[in-house]
Amino acid sequence: MIETYPFVLPGIPFDLNRLAPNLNPRSVRNHYYNIYGNYFKRLNEMISANENLYCLKDKTIKEILTVPWEIPTEHRTDVMHLAGGIYNHYVYFKCIGRTGDALPTAKVRCWLNEHFGSVENFKNTFLQAAKKVNGSGWVWLVKTHDGRAAIALSRNHETPLTHGVMPILCCDVWEHAYFCNFNTEREKYIRSFFGVVNWKAVEANLMG
Numbered sequence: 001m002i003e004t005y006p007f008v009l010p011g012i013p014f015d016l017n018r019l020a021p022n023l024n025p026r027s028v029r030n031h032y033y034n035i036y037g038n039y040f041k042r043l044n045e046m047i048s049a050n051e052n053l054y055c056l057k058d059k060t061i062k063e064i065l066t067v068p069w070e071i072p073t074e075h076r077t078d079v080m081h082l083a084g085g086i087y088n089h090y091v092y093f094k095c096i097g098r099t100g101d102a103l104p105t106a107k108v109r110c111w112l113n114e115h116f117g118s119v120e121n122f123k124n125t126f127l128q129a130a131k132k133v134n135g136s137g138w139v140w141l142v143k144t145h146d147g148r149a150a151i152a153l154s155r156n157h158e159t160p161l162t163h164g165v166m167p168i169l170c171c172d173v174w175e176h177a178y179f180c181n182f183n184t185e186r187e188k189y190i191r192s193f194f195g196v197v198n199w200k201a202v203e204a205n206l207m208g
C-alpha cells in the first residue's frame with residue numbers, strides 16, 4: 001500500500017463508469033480526489049511542519065497506525081486521524097469498482113458461509129451494524145487472529161488495524177460518502193455499495 005512520506009494519492013484503481021447506477025461516478029470521483037486526497041495533503045503538511053514528527057518519515061501508513069505509541073503524544077490524535085483517513089479510504093476504494101460477478105468469489109463465499117451461515121446473512125449483519133454507527137465512522141469485515149470472520153465498527157477514522165485484526169472489506173459511513181445521492185438513507189447506500197464490491201480485491205485481502 002501507500003509508501004513512505006511524502007504520501008502520494010494513487011490514481012483511482014477502477015473505472016468510475018463501472019459504479020453506475022449503484023454509486024454516482026461524479027460523487028465518487030469527488031470523494032476520492034477531494035476528501036481522500038485531502039488527508040494526504042494534511043498529513044504531509046503536518047509532518048513537514050513539525051520536526052518532532054520527522055521520525056514518521058520512514059514509516060508507511062500501516063506502520064504508523066500499528067505503532068501509535070511511537071508518535072509524539074502531542075500530535076498522536078491528529079496523526080492517527082489523518083493516517084486512519086488515508087488507510088480506511090484505501091481499503092474502501094480498493095474494494096469497490098466491480099470487475100465481474102456480483103457474487104463473492106468461491107474462497108470468500110466459503111469463508112463467509114462458514115462464519116455467517118450464508119452470504120445473505122453476512123450482508124444483513126454488515127448492514128445492521130452499519131446502521132448502528134452514530135455520526136461518522138466505518139463498518140468492517142475483518143479476519144481475527146484465529147481466522148474467523150467478524151464485523152467491526154470504528155468511529156471517525158479509527159481503524160481495526162490498530163487492534164491487530166486484518167481488515168478485509170469496509171464501507172465508509174461518513175455522510176460525505178452518501179449524502180449527495182442517498183440523502184440520509186444509509187441503508188439504501190449500503191445495499192448499493194454491495195452491488196459494486198470488487199470481490200477479487202476482497203479475496204486478495206483475505207489471502208494476504
Ligand SMILES: [Fe+2]
Nearest residue numbers: 035172174177
Ligand atoms: Fe470518506
